Each structure stands twice: as structure tokens, then as C-alpha cells.
Amino acid sequence: xxxxxxxxxxxxxxxxxxxxxxxxxxxxxxxxxxxxxxxxxxxxxxxxxxxxxxxxxxxxxxxxxxxxxxxxxxxxxxxxxxxxxxxxxxxxxxxxxxxxxxxxxxxxxxxxxxxxxxxxxxxxxxxxxxxxxxxxxxxxxxx
Amino acid sequence: xxxxxxxxxxxxxxxxxxxxxxxxxxxxxxxxxxxxxxxxxxxxxxxxxxxxxxxxxxxxxxxxxxxxxxxxxxxxxxxxxxxxxxxxxxxxxxxxxxxxxxxxxxxxxxxxxxxxxxxxxxxxxxxxxxxxxxxxxxxxxxx
DNA sequence: ACCTTGCGGTTGACGTGTCAACTATGATAT
DNA sequence: ATATCATAGTTGACACGTCAACCGCAAGGT
Numbered sequence: 001x002x003x004x005x006x007x008x009x010x011x012x013x014x015x016x017x018x019x020x021x022x023x024x025x026x027x028x029x030x031x032x033x034x035x036x037x038x039x040x041x042x043x044x045x046x047x048x049x050x051x052x053x054x055x056x057x058x059x060x061x062x063x064x065x066x067x068x069x070x071x072x073x074x075x076x077x078x079x080x081x082x083x084x085x086x087x088x089x090x091x092x093x094x095x096x097x098x099x100x101x102x103x104x105x106x107x108x109x110x111x112x113x114x115x116x117x118x119x120x121x122x123x124x125x126x127x128x129x130x131x132x133x134x135x136x137x138x139x140x141x142x143x
Numbered sequence: 144x145x146x147x148x149x150x151x152x153x154x155x156x157x158x159x160x161x162x163x164x165x166x167x168x169x170x171x172x173x174x175x176x177x178x179x180x181x182x183x184x185x186x187x188x189x190x191x192x193x194x195x196x197x198x199x200x201x202x203x204x205x206x207x208x209x210x211x212x213x214x215x216x217x218x219x220x221x222x223x224x225x226x227x228x229x230x231x232x233x234x235x236x237x238x239x240x241x242x243x244x245x246x247x248x249x250x251x252x253x254x255x256x257x258x259x260x261x262x263x264x265x266x267x268x269x270x271x272x273x274x275x276x277x278x279x280x281x282x283x284x285x286x
Numbered sequence: 287a288c289c290t291t292g293c294g295g296t297t298g299a300c301g302t303g304t305c306a307a308c309t310a311t312g313a314t315a316t
Numbered sequence: 317a318t319a320t321c322a323t324a325g326t327t328g329a330c331a332c333g334t335c336a337a338c339c340g341c342a343a344g345g346t
Contacts, residue, residue: 001253001256002256002259002260002264006259006260006264007259009264009267009272009275009276010259010263010264012276012279013160013263013275013279014164015206015279015282015283016275016278016279016283017156017160017164019282019283021157021160035331035332037331054294055294055295056293056294056295063158064333065333065334066294066295067295067296067297067333067334067335067336068332068333068334069295070295070296070297071296071297071331071332071333072331072332072333074296075331075332090342091293091294091295091340091341091342092293092294092295093294093295110144113144113145116145116149116150116153117145117149120153120156121145121149121152121153123278123281123282124278125274127270127273127274128274128277128278130274131268131270131271131273131274131275132152132155132156132159132274133152133155134268134271135159135267135271136155136156136158136159138266139158139159139162139163139266140158140162178301178302180301180302197324198324198325199323199324199325207303208303208304209324209325209326210303210304210305210306210325210326210327211303211304212325213325213326213327214301214303214326214327215301215302215303217326218301218302233311233312234310234311234312234323234324234325235323235324235325236324236325
């Protein structure tokens with residue numbers, strides 16, 4: 001069993017995340033039309049693959065299941081942000097950023113920066129950063 | 144703009160939450176068949192209303208929109224966990240926990256405790272608890 | 287050659303959330 | 317009494333995620 005105080009910690013932790021993350025995502029969506037997922041995908045295509053990546057690599061780098069990615073790409077393809085092309089050398093699919101995707105990404109970068117700074121980084125003390133770093137370490141090790 | 148390190152903090156923070164929260168939710172669902180939302184609703188009905196609550200109060204206490212709650216209750220009603228009854232004295236709807244709902248809740252409490260302890264509390268130092276508390280304060284103030 | 291295995295990806299069903307539009311009803315002002 | 321307004325709740329469309337079942341294709345073993 002868990003004490004009332006411990007349960008409070010849990011609730012505070014959840015609501016902090018929900019609030020902050022929600023604000024960042026909302027700003028981004030309102031100002032750029034991109035969701036977190038959209039941004040993550042375009043970002044990785046740009047950084048790791050200069051605009052192209054194999055679907056499976058992409059899924060791995062985002063820690064997403066192939067199903068989740070497949071669904072998401074279907075939606076993004078419909079909006080003209082990316083397109084899919086079969087690989088010639090081996091089986092599998094290349095995901096390619098369209099020019100619309102590129103400009104959406106470039107558009108979004110500064111917006112995302114500002115939102116993260118304003119809604120998240122601004123709130124953090126040095127100690128918080130320590131905690132976040134350490135907790136991330138311990139949380140990852142578990143998996 | 145944001146430095147590489149700052150972006151790392153953001154990513155670490157997101158993935159810690161996703162990992163930990165995901166583990167808790169998964170344990171709960173696998174062992175009790177309840178989602179976070181289900182549990183939250185049944186919990187509040189029990190604590191604040193001895194099994195009954197007006198829909199709007201419930202929504203407020205969970206920080207959910209009425210729409211979100213309405214959708215969720217529709218699903219829970221279908222599964223026999225709660226039922227809805229119009230108020231006689233005023234307009235509005237009473238949400239009532241069924242006996243199936245009650246036993247699901249009692250069933251779930253210890254499971255939730257264990258999961259939160261194992262996946263979350265175990266990972267925390269005193270300093271982390273401080274940080275969580277303070278950040279929650281600052282994150283709430285903003286809204 | 288044939289069969290199995292595993293990888294890469296898609297699909298459909300369903301739970302979850304948001305948003306905007308809608309209905310209905312109580313409260314308030316004139 | 318009537319018009320207006322706010323509150324309570326529902327609904328439909330759609331984005332997002334998970335899960336399990338499925339398809340197609342390479343690689344290896346026999």
C-alpha cells in the first residue's frame with residue numbers, strides 16, 4: 001500500500017507533465033499545424049537521413065511500433081508532408097520528406113524552441129535538471 | 144533557440160514519463176482490466192461521493208472536459224461499471240458506481256499501489272520528490 | 287526444390303481525446 | 317410572461333495508439 005503523500009507525489013508528477021506537455025503541443029499545433037508526432041518524424045528524417053529514412057529505422061529511432069508509424073505516415077502522406085517509396089536494393093520502404101514537409105519543419109523549429117523554453121525550461125532549477133537527468137537514467141535502465 | 148543540451152533535457156523528461164507511466168498503466172490494465180481513466184473515475188466516485196457524483200463535479204475533479212467524460216462514461220456504462228441517472232431536484236446527471244464497478248475498484252487499488260511503488264516511487268530520491276513538488280507548483284501556477 | 291522462419295510493413299477493430307456544433311433546461315432581466 | 321443567457325450534457329468527425337491478424341519476401345536448412 002501507498003501513503004496519501006506518496007499518492008500525491010504521483011498525482012503531482014502526472015499533472016505537471018500533462019500541463020506542460022499539453023501547452024507545448026498546443027502552441028506547436030496552433031502555430032504550425034504539426035503534432036508532436038509529425039514534428040518528431042520530420043525532425044528525424046532531416047537529421048538522420050537528410051530527408052530520407054527507411055521506415056523501420058525511423059520507427060526504432062522514435063521508439064514507436066511499426067504499426068503506430070505506419071498509421072501515422074498514412075495520415076501524413078495524405079496531408080502531403082511525406083511520401084513512401086519501395087526500396088530497390090532490398091525490401092522495405094523509404095520515407096521521404098516532401099518540400100511541404102521541409103518547410104513545415106523549418107517553420108516549426110523556432111516555434112518548438114520557444115514553446116519548450118517558455119513552458120518547460122523556464123520552470124526548471126539546476127536541481128530539477130539534475131533530477132530529470134538521473135530519473136531518466138533510472139527509468140531507462142529498467143526497460 | 145535552444146541548445147542541444149536543453150533539447151536533451153526535454154527528451155529525457157518526456158521519455159521518463161512515457162516509460163514510467165506506461166508501465167504503471169500496463170500493469171493495471173493487465174491485472175485488472177481498468178484503464179487510468181476508469182480507475183480515476185471509480186476512485187473519485189468512491190472517495191468524494193460514496194459511489195455517486197454529479198457528472199459535472201466529476202469532470203471538474205478530474206480536470207476533464209465534459210465531452211471527454213461523457214464519451215468515457217458511455218464506454219464504461221456499456222461495460223457495466225457505472226450507470227447514469229437524471230437528477231430529480233435539478234437538471235444534470237448522477238453517475239453511480241455499480242457493484243461490478245465497486246469490486247473492480249477494490250480489486251485495482253492494491254495493484255495500482257504496487258505498480259506506482261515499483262515503477263515510480265522506487266526510482267525517486269528525496270531530491271527528486273522536492274523537484275516534483277516544486278515543479279508541480281510552478282506548472283500549476285501558470286494555468 | 288521445398289518448407290519454415292523471421293523481418294518489414296499494412297490493416298481493421300477498438301479505446302482514447304479534442305473540437306465544434308447541437309439540445310435542453312434552469313436562471314435572470316425586462 | 318417572454319426573451320436572453322449560461323449551464324449540463326450529448327454527439328459526430330476526426331487524430332492518435334494499441335493489439336492482433338495478416339501479406340510478401342528474403343534467407344537458411346533439409
